[in-house]
Amino acid sequence: MPAALVDNVVRTPQSPMFGEPDQHQLGMQRYAESCHFCHGAFAVGGGVVPDLRWSALAANEQAWDLVVREGALEKQGMVSFAGRLSKEDTDAIRAYVVQQAWLAVANGDALPPQDG
Numbered sequence: 001m002p003a004a005l006v007d008n009v010v011r012t013p014q015s016p017m018f019g020e021p022d023q024h025q026l027g028m029q030r031y032a033e034s035c036h037f038c039h040g041a042f043a044v045g046g047g048v049v050p051d052l053r054w055s056a057l058a059a060n061e062q063a064w065d066l067v068v069r070e071g072a073l074e075k076q077g078m079v080s081f082a083g084r085l086s087k088e089d090t091d092a093i094r095a096y097v098v099q100q101a102w103l104a105v106a107n108g109d110a111l112p113p114q115d116g
C-alpha cells in the first residue's frame, strides 16, 4: 500500500523557489544532520517515508511548522524537531527542499508545475 501511494505522487514542485543561497546552504546542512536518515539523501525519498520535494507541506509555512515543529504527525513516526532546531533552521530546510525540487525539474527528473 505505501508503494502504491508513493507511485501516485506527482514529481513536481509545490511552491515557487524562495530564499537566498545562504539559506539554502544552511538548509542543506540541517537536512543532512536531521532529516536525511529517514527522508533520504539530497531530499530524494527512499520509498515509504515521503519525499519532501513533492510534499504539499513544503509549500506552506504553517503546515510545515505544524509537522516539523509541533509534531502533528508524531504518531505516524515523524517527531517534532522544535527542541533540536531553531525556526531559522526549519525554514532553511523548507527552502532547501523546494530548491531541490526545482533542481530536479532543471535536470529533467521532475515535471514543471501544471498550474503555477
Ligand code: HEC
Binding pocket: 031, 034, 035, 036, 037, 038, 039, 049, 050, 052, 054, 055, 056, 057, 058, 064, 067, 068, 073, 076, 077, 078, 079, 081, 085, 093
Ligand atoms: C525518524 C525518522 C524521521 C526523521 C529523522 C525525519 N522524519 Fe519527517 N517523516 C517521517 C515519517 C515516517 C513521515 C511520514 C508520516 C506519515 O505517515 O504521515 C514523515 C513525514 C514528514 C513530513 C510530511 C510530508 C507529507 O507530505 O506528508 C514532513 C514535512 C517531514 N517529515 C519533514 C521532516 C524534516 C524537515 C525533517 C528533518 C528536520 C524530518 N522530517 C526528519 C520520519 C522522519
